[in-house]
Amino acid sequence: EDQVTQSPEALRLQEGESSSLNCSYTVSGLRGLFWYRQDPGKGPEFLFTLYSAGEEKEKERLKATLTKKESFLHITAPKPEDSATYLCAVQEIGNDYKLSFGAGTTVTVRA
């Protein structure tokens, strides 16, 4: 059973068109939820760590939020350079610091 499910698989946006990405997770105890950005052929680039429900983090046009079952990554007024695959990953208490990743959401922003 997948621990992390991301939706949608792909998202095409017009420049300036805000949207949200969803990450649903099932773990017995959450140590942390992580958002990464991945460009084609590159390694995941760290964006945010969220630890508890109600927590929010922001960086430029990105804002991540966390509930007990899911996390959202909000992209406000995106630009073409925000085009990438956004990965969600969870760490479970008792599982060392291993990350379990979702399949990602590929965002394409058109000028």
Added chain:
Amino acid sequence: EPEVTQTPSHQVTQMGQEVILRCVPISNHLYFYWYRQILGQKVEFLVSFYNNEISEKSEIFDDQFSVERPDGSNFTLKIRSTKLEDSAMYFCASSKVETQYFGPGTRLLVL
């Protein structure tokens, strides 16, 4: 800003050959990891390493895989007898505690 580095960036090998993938983690980090990503699939955890020993490994990390920290800076992944299905991007990551920072990856192609 400190980064995780990996060499080589690309490696082509024949089935049955041994390969060694190298990583230099961020210097003050204590935890080291290897992940892999088969083309079009999720990032998958292979192994974590702390205090000079494996702290957790996945089912993928069987006897053909080994890890080593041969000196104070390098962290290596050895695949003893490569198979076609080992073709993937291999990412090294390091962390002080929870948040992991990834290297750019080594693209391994087994022919």
